[in-house]
Amino acid sequence: MERSASRQPERLVLELPVDDDPGACSVPRGGGWRPGARWAREGLPSRVDVETQIAALPTHAQPPMRELGRRSEAASHPYKTVIAGHPEPKASPLDIKTHGFPPLALIGKAGRREEVVAACEGARALGIHPGMAATHARALVSDLDFRPAEPEADAALLDRLALFAVRRWSPIAAVTPADGLWIDLAGCAHLHGGEERFCRRLIAFCRRAGFTARVAVADTAGAAHALARFGRSELTRVEPGATASAISPLPIVALRLAPSAISAAKRFGFETIADLLPVARGPLARRLGLPAITRLDQALGAVAEPITPREDAEVPIVERRLLEPIGTAEAIEQVMGDLLNDLAQVLEARGLGARALRLTAVRVDGTEQVVGVGTSRPTREVSHLLRLLKLRIERIDPGMGLEQFWLVAPHTEPLDAVDLGAVLAGETLVRDPARLVDVIAGRIGGYAVYRLAPVESHVPERAVTRSDPVEMPGSWPAWKRPIRLFARPEPLARVMALMPDQPPRRFEWRGKTYKIVAGDGPERVHGEWWRRDAEVWAVRDYYRVEDDAGGRYWVFRRGDGFEEDTGDLSWWMHGVFG
């Protein structure tokens, strides 16, 4: 038998007027008026009385219109879509956020019958609910979007999401069966801007991907599992130590109990988790079974529930276990070479090149020593990678000896055969600086190797930026520029210059007087009004000047000499030419 959409409210026994509503006319149709007709009798509740009586009832207890005896209302069309049953008063189909999609329900097989296994919010508002027979649902709403459920595809998608989480959010993330994901945020929440921010970003990510997500952060995996499914809001964050109070109002179904335990709990009158908390454990275990107690303890943190992370099986990994522990640099280098040879084969089989390598060495006392290297281009060249790894040997503390090594390539990129071009015709290859960059970056850090790339700005100090050393930057306009540019211009004192557009004749800089014999300029550089308000009118007039000793300098004056807004006419030294 089917369960009905919602429990029908119990009918209230009302004394109803029996006959038709006479409407505006006080005389029934057909002219069959006779004195003493039932509708004209005194003492019966009038229509207004009945209506106030009905209005006083709670909404769910009000009888349908038909029972009020209004038989004159229009009958619904038998073939048009009707909203069957009682739609929840708060959720009219128009109010529901359907996220731009038509209402959808998934139909799957449960045993031998087809039933609705999932329904979206819009479909629920139309009275479709999980567990309803598919035929019933089709009969209720004919033009709903019914699709077959694909549990395997769902599981695969969830698995992909878990893999994504392992790579992007936290190294420990796992699928919880059917519809959830566990992410261990301990130690990596700060990388995403804190727990709160991470959760909001997670929800936004799911919304972009087309999912509605509910996120809960709690001390234990069990509590988070319960709060995410039965909590009040889509984002629940439990402060550390407040787990018990947070989960106590939830129904006991939230505890991941077996169906038999749930029915037993209902028999004993346990509705919420709060009911279970004060009960002595021994009797509780006898009534609900030991697994139920374990679930409760897992949610409360009394029993550990480690998350088995989704392993990123696509990450190439090789391992060597040594017969005897080693400790010398030469031996470690030998192991590195062997591991790299193994890894190169794995990478070659998959057509990949490593962008990052992580070598984990296990000492005899069980602790791990981890070193990592990165490359600027994908590579699987053993000699090159070995040279990079050798730079890290000094950072490995062998202690009493190392007995096990793993080499993982956490970041790989496709690496295929490269077109050599017309090498046989004598064309020379452009030398690839990637290897060189790797070597230097391994020595002094990746941030310290760079190229200087142009920025489209005429303000000299903004025209240059650091860029990736492997990429080829463009070029600058061919204005005369000094080889050394001061990070911040230095003020000049006692400047003699003809206004408005002559280079200075003499100035003092760093306590020394310079007599200028030649000058070029001005080269006017306007402020970039789109950056700061202070630059809207600012002007710099640059001059290339030479003093009597042959020194060539780059000086500028703030302001054009006519408008006061453009600058205060002070002189500055900004660089030296050779």
Added chain:
Amino acid sequence: MPAALDSSAPTIAHLRTIATPATDFRIMPFGVDAIDGRLGAGGLRAGALHEATAQSATMVDDAATTLFLASIAAREAAATGGPVLWASCRADLYAPALEQIGLPSAAVIHAQPRDDAALLAVIEDTVRDGTPSAIVAEASKVSMVATRRLQLVAAEADMPVLLLRRRRGLNEDPLAEPSAAWTRWRIGTTPSERLEVAGVGRARWTVECARQRGGEGFSLIVEGSDETGRLAVPAGLGHRAAETVGTVRFAAA
């Protein structure tokens, strides 16, 4: 007799070929006869360490020295087609000016190590790697042992290592320290030619070779490098022998 004397009398050129070892190494000519003719091998040896320092402790002389080394690196980069590694602990180098003497940003990789020790390690790694066509490094404290190491690896890899020795104090001359560099230079600015119109002429430098292996020191005035890194002898002096400025002041370096 005179004929016999003639036949047996060794010419100076002949003696020179005996005295100096055969130049079986690659050279980088300046393309200026006045300089190349005075360098022992007709140019700078490619696989060697070359040092240059500013003539005085002023920023303009330092800038001229930078440009001098950059021009050598630019010519070598154009000849061999590899990038140039510019290693310096400071970051006041202005890349647009490098581009104007033939080192576009696509041809320069910058490395900024924390100290001179790391810088020397970077140079050595780079030379052993062999990718770049030249290395320009700015360092102040380089020991004799370090220069010897650099000279050896440079000769092995056949790659020029151009070392800009910064002055550590006002009166301290980096070239007074011993070094295994193949050549040592001292560069300074000098007034440019006055133009007939208002303006600054092409840069002029006093280039002083304080020491070279297989040759004597010399000193002359050259015009600064053009867009391809070539120096020139001032036009007004072109029809004369290149003029030396004074004597070679620091012969023993």
